[in-house]
Each structure stands twice: as C-alpha cells, then as structure tokens.
Amino acid sequence: MFNNDHIDALIAREIAGGLTAAEKAELEAWLQEAPANRAYYEAMRQTWDLTANAYDNMPEPDIASNWERFQEKMTAPSPLRVVVKRRNTWRLAAAAIVVIAVAGLVFTLLRQNSSTTVVTADNDKKEITLPDGSRVFLNRNSEIRYDEGFASKHRTLKLKGEAFFDVQPNADHPFTVDAGTSHTKVLGTSFVIKAYENKPVQLRVVTGTVAFSGSRHTQDALVLSAGSGAILQHDKAPQAVKEADPNFLAWKENHLVFNHVPLYKTLHTLEDYFNVKFVVADSSLLNIDFYASGFDNPRLQEVLNVIMVAANVKITEERKGVYTVSR
Amino acid sequence: MKAAATLSPPASGMPIRTVNHSKGYFCTMPENARLQSLLQEDEHQFMEALFKTYFPLVCKSIYRLIPDMATAEDLAQEVFIKIWNRREQLNEVYFKAYLHRAAVNMALDHIDKHKRRGGPHLEIGPTQEELPGPAPVVHLKETKAKIQQAINQLPEKCREVFVLSRYEEMSYKEIAQALQISVKTVENQMITALKKLRVSLKEYLE
Known part of the structure; x- marks a missing residue:
C-alpha cells in the first residue's frame, strides 16, 4: 500500500501541483483509511516544509564587480562567450596569445616596407x-x-x-x-x-x-x-x-563643458577624457541633470569637485582609476 | 536529454505561477514598464538597470541547480550576454519571468553538457548512508547547509525536479517541458526526492 504509485502521484500533486476536487476526495478517503497512511503523508509534507528556506543564506553575488565584468563583454562584438575562469583554459589561452603574437609580428615585419x-x-x-x-x-x-x-x-x-x-x-x-x-x-x-x-x-x-x-x-x-x-x-x-556631443573634440581642444546633461553622459565624457572608470551603484543617480561651466585644461579632481557640488553626489576613488558615485 | 538552452521567453499562454512571497511577479509590473521604456531610450542604461535589478535573481536560480558560486556567476553573465545580443527582440518581454526561465535553461544546459563530456559529476560528497550522524546542538544556519547538502546529493534528475518545483516555483507541467520528460515522471521523481530527503534529514524531522 505504501508504494502505491497512484497515491504517490496524488501526494506529489497535493504538495506542489494542484488537485482536482475528485482527486482531493480520493486522497482524503485514503488518508482516513489508516493512521499509517496519514503518517506517510505527513512525513512527505513535513519534508517539503522543512526545505522551504534552505537557500535563504546563500552567498550574495557581488553586483558591482559582476557589472564591471559584464560591461567589458557588452562592448565586444557578438556573438559573445564568457571566458570561464579555469587555470588550464588560461594556460591554453596564454599559449594561443603567444602564437598569435608571433604570427602577428612576422606578418607586420613582412608588410612593413609597404605601409606606414x-x-x-x-x-x-x-x-x-x-x-x-x-x-x-x-x-x-x-x-x-x-x-x-x-x-x-x-x-x-x-x-x-x-x-x-x-x-x-x-x-x-x-x-x-x-x-x-x-x-x-x-x-x-x-x-x-x-x-x-x-x-x-x-x-x-x-x-x-x-x-x-x-x-x-x-x-x-x-x-x-x-x-x-x-x-x-x-x-x-x-x-x-541630431544632438552633437559638445565634448566630442575635448581630447584635442582640452576643453570640457557640461550644459544641463544627465550625469551618465558626463561620466561617459570623463571616462573617455581622463581614461578612468566610474561605478554608479544607484541607477537613480544617472539622470541627475546639472550645469557646470567650461573647463580649460581640466584636471580630474577639479571637475569631480564641481560635479559633487552641482549634482549633490559623493565621488570617491575606490582604487586607481576607478571612482564610485553615490548619494 | 535535449539541451534546453534556447533563450525563449515563456509562451504568453503559459500560466506564470504566483510567487508566495511579497515580491511576486505582479508587484513588479511598474519595474517592467520602466525597463521597457529605458530599452527604447538608451540600451546601455536599460542593460545596466536590468543587470543590477535581476543579476542576483538569475545567479541564485542557477546556484540552486549548480551549487558553485563561481560557475553560477559565469553562467549568469552568459544569460545577460544572450539578452544583450537579443536586445532588439525584447519589446514584448516580461523581464523577470524571462530572465528566470533563461537562468533555469542555462543551468540545465550546463548540467547536460557536463554530463555528456563525462566531466566531474555534480553529486560529489558522501552518499546518504555515509552522512555523519546528528549533531548534538543544531543551529539554524547549519540546518540550512545540511538541507542544501542533502538536496545536492539527490540523483541528478530527482534533484532537478525538486529544485525547480521547490525553489523556482515551476509547475509540474513546466518542469516536464524543461526537462523533456513526462509529467508522470516529474511526479515520481518528486516523491522519490521527498523520500530520500526524509531519510537524510530525519534528524530535523519530528
């Protein structure tokens, strides 16, 4: 009786599926039949209940570092694959890079006299x-x-x-x-x-x-x-x-201007100009709109100081070349 | 088993089971509308918002099927790369459900490939009989770890069925489709899982 497949299926459905009225009645009748039946059912039910929160304490993935890693891949041409971090793979990849580099060097040397x-x-x-x-x-x-x-x-x-x-x-x-x-x-x-x-x-x-x-x-x-x-x-x-980025020639003219642009555009401009990275944890900050007058031969810290006041945000250097923007 | 790697959104007619905690699919509808409008305006901003909102959800769904955080993170990254590569076809998508299904498919596909290549099996560790006896004092955190351990030691199909039902809120029918098995088999595996878990977790029951 305990290995009754049909009853097992009913219990499985009752626990996590869904029973029709007829099936419900059938299961109820079986439960009434013997205390052992009910004990069997209760054991299954309790096991199910026990496992409810088993993964509540699972490790939290780090969103910021994963986003940074993802961004690098996002700009690569499709189709993309994640490079799985395994030592052997790296060794192979390193070997492949050496081969490619040598081939590239030979190629470059062979072509050198015909191009500048x-x-x-x-x-x-x-x-x-x-x-x-x-x-x-x-x-x-x-x-x-x-x-x-x-x-x-x-x-x-x-x-x-x-x-x-x-x-x-x-x-x-x-x-x-x-x-x-x-x-x-x-x-x-x-x-x-x-x-x-x-x-x-x-x-x-x-x-x-x-x-x-x-x-x-x-x-x-x-x-x-x-x-x-x-x-x-x-x-x-x-x-x-339509709308030209006024800072398109900033790298050549050494002049930056931020005329009521959202913060994310400003950060992109600064990333390009100063060759740094910004990490913004709170996406609601991205659209803060502010005005800052032109900067000639700008220095990064000078620009950041103005932005912190104008946009009312905090910008701190997390590590070399990586800045965190927060409230 | 056929690889279930295609990143197809749940068919629109498929019932999305309501989640029993407060952050159900329903409550996040404004979030979806916000993401959809971002997608039209600025795809980079859209991607950042999508990633930062749902990366943990995707990562955790994968982790429950593949209990290794580094692998789960790698696979979660792949889920979002697929999304990014298909960003022009996402206009009608309900992101939370879509990403959840993509995460499950990615994990199942990974398990499948792993098996075919004859790589190290996921179910490592002692069998149920070899499990150490009950500890005299049981803390809640240890209990959770023990339950996870017990789940990880279930036979592969059995474990997949149990996890998908218990934690991914999928119906038996959805599980049957994802694993390319019959609903009947899903129900059988479910009972098998509960019986095995009852044995390995008997110290916490009654």
Missing part, C-alpha cells in the same frame, strides 16, 4: 602631417596606417581609435578613411572619427562635407556637412545624429 603605421599608447596623443599635407591629431590608444603611394597614387588610410583630420583639398584623389566597418570619403574638410574596437563608429564634421558609409559602402552613404555627425553601429547603415 603611427600608433599612440595609453597616455599619448600625436599630431602627424601626412605626405599630402593633411594633418591628423591622433587620440590615445589609436593607430593610423597607410600604404605606399599615399598622396601620389591614393589617399586612403585605416584608422583604429580616434582621430581628427584636417584634409588638404585634392580633387584627383579623394581622402578616404576606413575605420571599423565605416568608410568616410572627403575632398577637403576637417572632421573627427572615433572608431575604437568593438564600439560604434562616430563621426563629427567640423568644416566642409563628407560622405560616410558602412560596410555596404556607397549604397547607404550619408552626406554630412559642417556641424553634423553620424553614428555607425556594426553592420548597419549609418545614422545621422
């Missing part, structure tokens, strides 16, 4: 004059490369990272920048492109006119004039941006 590369490091900006007389201001962590024959045969260069271009007019050879999946074609103008790896490509035209297109090339080209901008998400058509 200019690179900036983490805390480095450069101003370059190209063979055609055009000027390039290269922001940190950026790279431009052009093949032999630049100026005489072509004016095409590749950009990784961010650069401001002041282009010499030359109707014979349009000046073309390939950055990420974007192509920007100009005659004579000045503009800035921000194309860091795994981020959307952003363009701002300062003077003149440019044609800006995505990986489908000219089919979806946007023609943009001075003062306008565009953004290109990976694999999509470029889109004109």
